[in-house]
Amino acid sequence: AQSVTQLGSHVSVSEGALVLLRCNYSSSVPPYLFWYVQYPNQGLQLLLKYTTGATLVKGINGFEAEFKKSETSFHLTKPSAHMSDAAEYFCAVSANSGYSTLTFGKGTMLLVSP
Amino acid sequence: GAGVSQSPRYKVAKRGQDVALRCDPISGHVSLFWYQQALGQGPEFLTYFQNEAQLDKSGLPSDRFFAERPEGSVSTLKIQRTQQEDSAVYLCASSSSGQGLGGELFFGEGSRLTVL
Numbered sequence: 001a002q003s004v005t006q007l008g009s010h011v012s013v014s015e016g017a018l019v020l021l022r023c024n025y026s027s028s029v030p031p032y033l034f035w036y037v038q039y040p041n042q043g044l045q046l047l048l049k050y051t052t053g054a055t056l057v058k059g060i061n062g063f064e065a066e067f068k069k070s071e072t073s074f075h076l077t078k079p080s081a082h083m084s085d086a087a088e089y090f091c092a093v094s095a096n097s098g099y100s101t102l103t104f105g106k107g108t109m110l111l112v113s114p
Numbered sequence: 115g116a117g118v119s120q121s122p123r124y125k126v127a128k129r130g131q132d133v134a135l136r137c138d139p140i141s142g143h144v145s146l147f148w149y150q151q152a153l154g155q156g157p158e159f160l161t162y163f164q165n166e167a168q169l170d171k172s173g174l175p176s177d178r179f180f181a182e183r184p185e186g187s188v189s190t191l192k193i194q195r196t197q198q199e200d201s202a203v204y205l206c207a208s209s210s211s212g213q214g215l216g217g218e219l220f221f222g223e224g225s226r227l228t229v230l
Contacts, residue, residue, distance in 0.1 A: 043221035104156030
């Protein structure tokens with residue numbers, strides 16, 4: 001079984017500041033890890049994913065995340081926030097073997113102020 | 115179509131009514147998932163199809179929920195005798211990969227159900 005904990009239901013940053021959204025996971029098998037973004041009244045869009053290989057993963061819109069097995073973490077970062085980054089972000093985990101569904105965290109709303 | 119299409123986008127039902135929500139996945143996608151997203155929560159898994167076969171329905175909350183994908187493309191999620199706790203956004207997602215999730219899930223915009 002897998003689970004995801006996202007620390008902070010809301011994160012506020014100023015435009016141009018570092019974005020850090022935290023995600024910790026629990027998995028009994030090696031995981032696949034994902035970050036999705038959801039804009040109001042829209043579906044979820046994949047930002048990036050970790051499956052195997054390099055633990056630092058780069059995604060769209062300048063976001064990246066690092067898989068740290070020892071910390072069971074997959075935090076999402078972006079060096080400089082833009083107003084257009086304001087949205088809800090979901091971390092998700094699945095098992096990397098056989099059939100598995102995605103298990104999502106509760107989400108973190110990113111607020112960006114000018 | 116270019117993406118996953120869901121209809122209706124918004125549905126208001128009186129308690130006790132039956133509702134049907136439709137999902138039209140990306141053409142050729144083998145896998146289809148339904149998720150339920152309550153207000154302020156992350157999506158929660160309901161059921162999974164690989165082509166026309168429903169391989170996992172462990173997330174369906176009660177026997178009032180039923181899903182089908184008879185020809186391996188369009189899927190319908192049916193909720194019988196709706197209750198207020200069924201109010202949520204129902205998300206459909208499809209993927210070109212079969213078992214496993216190395217492939218990307220593409221989500222529709224969801225169907226927002228409000229039960230009065």
